[in-house]
Amino acid sequence: MAVKYNQWKALLAMSKASLIGILRSPSAVIFSLGFPLVFILVFGFIGDNGISVKVGVDPTTDTTSYLYRQLANEKSLKLVTDEPAAEMEEALRKGRITAIIRITPQPSQDSVPSSNVKVRTSTASVDKISLFNSILTSLIYKADDNYYPRRSIAKLEPIEVLPGRRYRTIDFILPGLLSFSLLSAAVFSTAFLFYNLRQTLVLKRFFATPIRRLYIVLGEALARLVFQVAGAIVIIAIGYFAFGFTLVHGWSTFIEMLFLTAFGVVVFMGFGFVVSGIANSESTIPPIANVITLPQFLLAGTFVPVDSFPSWLQPLCRIMPLTYLNDAFRKIAFEGQHIWNVGFELGVIAAWGVVVYIVAVKVFRWE
Template identity: 85%
Template sequence: MAVKYNQWKALLAMSKASLIGIVRSPSAVIFSLGFPLVFILVFGFIGDKGISVKIGVDAATDTTSYLYKQLASEKSLKLISGQPAAEMEDDLKKGHITAIIRITSQPAQGNTPVCNVKVRTSAASVDKISLFQTILTGIINKADDVYYPRSSVAKLEPVEVLPGRRYRTIDFILPGLLSFSLLSAAVFSTAFLFFSLRQTLVLKRFFATPIRRLYIVLAEALARLIFQVAGAVLIIAIGYFAFGFTLVHGWTTFFEMLILTAFGVIVFMGFGFVVSGIANSESTIPPIANVITLPQFLLAGTFVSVDAFPSWLQPICRIMPLTYLNDAFRKIAFEGQHLWNVGLELGVITLWGVIVYAVAVRVFRWE
């Protein structure tokens, strides 16, 4: 009596072999895990330290003056002293420093310190000079309030701070990098794999076996799901434990992000099938894949919010599936929403999945 061929057993065997191949592939590991982890480490260590303004200190400055000491205590300022005048002047012209300040003390009026302040800047530093002027004016006004107390036309009430979570840089960057790693890995790895299997006639040999075509695709999809979900676990763990990435509902949020990861991989693999179907040679895969991935990397809110782009460009950004995956990740991780609260994002991604798989079926070739 003939034993019935077990399709699921064959699927698992193919998935295991494919997963081993992915793990042994340096390019797959680097693009899926290496690059996102490097970016996360860079942005994580930068953190929320804010803008630092470099100010050159003229050699004639009285460093014992009250104003200089107040400037030196400002965390957002970096005072550079002891540098030759010509070198400092050159740095100012090149925009390496924002301004050069000279503070000269005048005869005191009683117990009140008096000084003259001269600030020089260049056209290369117009973006930061206004910030320095604001800091300098604030310090002078604060000193005036101390030494020349006077009545004011208005009373400023204390700023009311509502309770809430602090939105760190890592809370914005990590979801974007996680989404892009899913897109790039799914597109490139799927495209290269199936093109290679077709070119080496491996897919054709599969036809001589009882395994069905659907199970071949499912086996490869399962291997990539396992690899990408494992990578997401590592990325989220490093972000959470090393840099304080926000997981509002703890384990619930974590598992919802993993479900969203799996969903994103499945949809984005469709782009890989399309690329492998229309590519005529292995050398044409990267350019075609980059046409799909690069615009989304730049415009889908990976590093910069979509709202920061010009108004005419934002509708284009809002078409891209990666934009909605980024939004969904951020809403779940930081805002505390659940999968059933991000219906719009999931709906748009699903629509993209239907479209791209419909195209993939038309262009996909087994031989």
């Protein structure tokens, strides 16, 4: 009596072999884990220091003056005091510093400190000079209020602070990098794999075995799914334990992020099938894949919020599936929403999946 061929056992065997192949591929590991981790470490160590304005201090400045001490205590300013005047002047012309300030004491009839302030800048520093000017003006106004109390047209009551979670840089960056690592790995690895399997006639040899075509695709998909979910676990863990990435509901939020990871990989693999189907040679795969991945890397809110782009560009940004995966990750991780609260985002991604897999079926070739 003939034993019935076990399709699921064959699927698992193919998945195991493919997973081992992925782990032995330096490029797959670097693009899926290496690059995202490097970016996360960079942004994690930068933290929430914000914008820093670099200002040179003229050698003749009175560093004992009240105003200079206030400037030195300002966290958003970095005062340069150890460079020669000629080098500081050259740095100002090249935009490496925003301004050069000189503070000289002025005679005063009472005990109130008085100084003359001169600020020099260049056209190379127009982007930050307004910020420095506002900081300097604010410190002077604050000093005037301390030494010369006067009436005001309005009374500012104490600012009311509501309880809330602190939104760190890592809370914005990590979801974007995680989403993009899923997109790039799914597109590139799937495209290269199936193109090489077809060119080396491995897929054709599979037809001589009892395994069905669907199980071949499912086996390769399962291997990539396991690899990407494992990578997501590493990325989220490093962000959480090393840099305080927010997981509002703890383990449940973590599990929901892994579900989104799996969902995103399945959809994005469709782009890889399309690329492998239309590529005429192995050298054409990277350009075609970059047409899909690079615009989303730049415009889908990976590093910069979509609202920061010009209004005419935002509709294009909101078409891209990566934009909605980024939004879903951030809403679940930081805002505390659940999978059923991001149904719109999942629906848009799923719609992209339907369209891209229809195209993949049309262009996919087994031989």
